[in-house]
Amino acid sequence: xxxxxxxxxxxxxxxxxxxxxLAAVSYSERSGVNIIGNIISVPAAPLxxxxxxxxxxxxxxxxxxxxxxxxxxxxxxxxxxxxxxEQQILDIDRLTKENKELKDALNFKDQYDEFDFxxxxxxxxxxGNWFEVFTINRGSKDxxxxxxPVITAYGLVGRVSKIDLxxxxxxxxxxxxxxxxxxxxxxxxxxxVRGDVELRSKGLCRADYIPPNTDIMPGDTVETSGIGGxxxxxxxxxxxxxxxxxxxxYDSYAIIEPVVDFKRLEEVIVLKKEP
Amino acid sequence: MLPxxxxxxxxxxxxxxxVIAAATLILMGAFFQSTVLEHIxxxxxxxxxxxxxxxxxSLLRSPVESATMALLFGFTMDVLLGKTLGWYALLFFxxxxxxxxxxxxxxxxxxxxxxxxxxxxxxxxEFMFFIxxxxxxxxxxxxxxxxxxxxxxxxxxxxxxxxxxxPVATVYGxxxxxxxxxxxxxxxxx
Numbered sequence: 001x002x003x004x005x006x007x008x009x010x011x012x013x014x015x016x017x018x019x020x021x022l023a024a025v026s027y028s029e030r031s032g033v034n035i036i037g038n039i040i041s042v043p044a045a046p047l048x049x050x051x052x053x054x055x056x057x058x059x060x061x062x063x064x065x066x067x068x069x070x071x072x073x074x075x076x077x078x079x080x081x082x083x084x085x086e087q088q089i090l091d092i093d094r095l096t097k098e099n100k101e102l103k104d105a106l107n108f109k110d111q112y113d114e115f116d117f118x119x120x121x122x123x124x125x126x127x128g129n130w131f132e133v134f135t136i137n138r139g140s141k142d143x144x145x146x147x148x149p150v151i152t153a154y155g156l157v158g159r160v161s162k163i164d165l166x167x168x169x170x171x172x173x174x175x176x177x178x179x180x181x182x183x184x185x186x187x188x189x190x191x192x193v194r195g196d197v198e199l200r201s202k203g204l205c206r207a208d209y210i211p212p213n214t215d216i217m218p219g220d221t222v223e224t225s226g227i228g229g230x231x232x233x234x235x236x237x238x239x240x241x242x243x244x245x246x247x248x249x250y251d252s253y254a255i256i257e258p259v260v261d262f263k264r265l266e267e268v269i270v271l272k273k274e275p
Numbered sequence: 276m277l278p279x280x281x282x283x284x285x286x287x288x289x290x291x292x293x294v295i296a297a298a299t300l301i302l303m304g305a306f307f308q309s310t311v312l313e314h315i316x317x318x319x320x321x322x323x324x325x326x327x328x329x330x331x332x333s334l335l336r337s338p339v340e341s342a343t344m345a346l347l348f349g350f351t352m353d354v355l356l357g358k359t360l361g362w363y364a365l366l367f368f369x370x371x372x373x374x375x376x377x378x379x380x381x382x383x384x385x386x387x388x389x390x391x392x393x394x395x396x397x398x399x400x401e402f403m404f405f406i407x408x409x410x411x412x413x414x415x416x417x418x419x420x421x422x423x424x425x426x427x428x429x430x431x432x433x434x435x436x437x438x439x440x441x442p443v444a445t446v447y448g449x450x451x452x453x454x455x456x457x458x459x460x461x462x463x464x465x
Contacts, residue, residue: 015346015368023361037354047306124309127355129320129401129424130408135309135357162357169357176409177358197409197416201319201423 041135041164048123048167049137112232115271118142122266123167132175132200132262138270139166147230149271155236155259156180156224157268168270172262173237174205181228182207182237185221189214193222193237193256203262204241207254214252216243222256232271292450297344300443304328305351320424322431323397325352329367330396330436331443333374334383345371362407366400384444386437393436397429 120136138144140163150157150170158172171178176195183190191207191214199205210216220240226233238258245252304325312321325348332348333341349367353360374392381388405420 012372015342016365019361019365019368023359023365026360037357037360039354041354043302047302048310124355125313127305127308127312127325127352128323129428130404131356131358133357135355171357198419 035164037162038164041167045123045137045164045166048135049121112271114274115232116274118144118270118272120168120268120270122268131177132172132195133161133169134172134265135167136170136268136270137167139164139168141165143272144168144270145272148273149231149235150268151235151271152260152265152268155238156231157260157262157265159230160270170268173258174200174203174262176200178205180231180237181225182222183225184214184216184240185223187215187220189216190225190227191216191222191254199255203258205238205256205258207240207256210243210252210254212252216240216254218242292453296446296450297347300328300332300344300446301347301351304348305355308352309355317431318423318427320427320431322435323352323401323428324435325349325363326367326397326400327393327432327436327439328443329371330374330389330392331440333371334378334381334389334392334440335444335447336375336378338372338375341371341375342368359408362404363400366403370396370400384440389436389440390433393433394429397432398425401425401428 118138120138122134123137124135126133136150144160144163146160146163148160150159156173158170158175158178160168161171161177162169172195173180173193174195176197178195180193181190182193189211192209193205193207196204196206207222218240222237222240224231224233224235224237236259238256238260241255241257243252243254308324312324315321329345329348332344336344345367346364349364350360352363352367356363374396383389402421402425405417405425409416409420
């Protein structure tokens with residue numbers, strides 16, 4: 001027995017079998033085995049956070065001189081805009097009051113009422129060249145749950161895939177493992193938005209399963225449909241860049257440009273469902 | 276002056292240095308791969324520091340040590356990716372063994388040797404990873420992926436191995452000198 005255990009080929013085969021078993025067991029995002037990722041992620045988190053902080057400060061420093069030039073020109077334009085916006089604020093105040101009164105009258109429940117908003121910083125990006133996954137500085141200790149939607153002020157970013165103690169991994173909507181049930185804002189037609197190997201590097205994704213008579217054109221806005229139970233309804237995903245029509249009934253697809261710029265993304269909001 | 280240790284205490288003490296060096300190398304690799312290298316991307320492609328470190332360790336060390344380190348580098352890559360655990364660990368592990376078995380027959384510090392192993396390993400590992408993760412899902416963009424991801428990354432890894440080989444070799448050389456010194460002093464004392 002001892003001779004077998006010290007046999008190098010036996011150890012090699014054993015390690016290979018164990019790794020294949022690990023891959024099989026960890027295939028599911030909710031597998032309990034993924035907790036061993038804490039071995040790397042917990043000690044790496046402070047380093048990643050520190051680097052992210054320093055990187056931001058260095059970027060801010062070099063950006064300062066360029067910003068002075070831009071600021072002068074922007075200042076002029078902003079003065080004009082202020083007077084326009086002041087008028088708009090008055091209108092918005094009036095509309096907000098009206099909206100609240102109407103909602104109260106209809107006993108309407110806001111879809112975001114059921115969520116807590118957790119602000120997070122991106123501390124690391126996907127280490128390889130295959131996926132669009134990033135790490136945020138919120139983990140199980142902050143109450144982050146799997147499949148929580150992740151957004152910015154502009155629109156949808158993705159969803160939480162794996163959670164460690166101090167950090168979480170977020171799959172962006174341009175990752176090949178991402179599928180989002182969506183709706184065209186104009187025509188209300190349902191489509192499926194998913195990541196694509198070729199489009200990922202350009203920061204784009206594609207919309208599949210477009211029915212033949214769908215009213216879809218470049219420039220149309222795409223938003224979440226609320227179907228599927230992960231993403232709430234009405235979060236903006238992006239705009240249609242082009243529509244590629246093929247002969248088959250459901251062969252047409254569209255290229256979507258997300259409203260979120262994934263290359264420059266620094267802060268995100270995790271929507272945590274209230275218990 | 277290094278303390279003279281004998282028997283089990285001596286082995287544990289030397290091992291302690293090796294474990295600290297290995298852990299530092301892996302953590303630094305993980306840290307740089309997920310943060311700093313993002314800023315030196317060219318055409319959306321970044322080098323894979325963990326593949327480079329695995330090749331360097333495999334060129335310098337014994338098969339057992341190389342395979343162990345390769346397993347840990349690969350596992351680190353799997354954890355950082357946040358997807359299925361084990362694929363990079365398996366590929367790194369299997370690739371490191373043949374390299375470490377022939378490393379004594381090679382002129383390891385020749386630039387050409389470093390370039391051949393860095394590029395060959397990068398292409399092999401990333402190609403196999405693509406086959407495992409993407410092809411079985413029905414993606415058929417192999418030529419596109421090969422020319423736009425795998426080859427640029429291999430070229431990038433070749434560039435990265437040149438400044439990294441010497442420092443890593445120096446650290447391992449230093450650990451070997453501590454080993455030899457302890458062994459010699461231990462033998463003299465006996």
